[in-house]
Amino acid sequence: MVKLWYSNVHVDCIGRNEHKFRLMAAYEGSNDVIGYIDYTLIDDDMHVDFIFVNEEHRLKGIGRSLYYQLQLENHTCRLMESDFYTAAGLATKRSAERGTQ
Helix, strand or coil: CCCEEEEEEEEEEECCCEEEEEEEEEECCCCCEEEEEEEEEECCEEEEEEEEECHHHCCCCHHHHHHHHHHHHCCCCEECCCCCCCHHHHHHHHHHHCCCC
């Protein structure tokens, strides 16, 4: 599998302790973003707001890699559960929790 590079960007600050971020992924050697996760940190709680992978790159482990990288970069935060998962999103989350990339 081709290696990915990641870029984590602070997007906005809402209130005192609520920060919005976007973690983006691209193939190494390319500047074309192929997927991203929008997430919010509130104190030590991490909320995934949205995950997207370009259609032509789906089912290649990009979403799972993003989720895994998100947890690596925010290892001191608690990932908060949500009732708004799609079946594909829940499968990606569970796969990342098992530590498979």
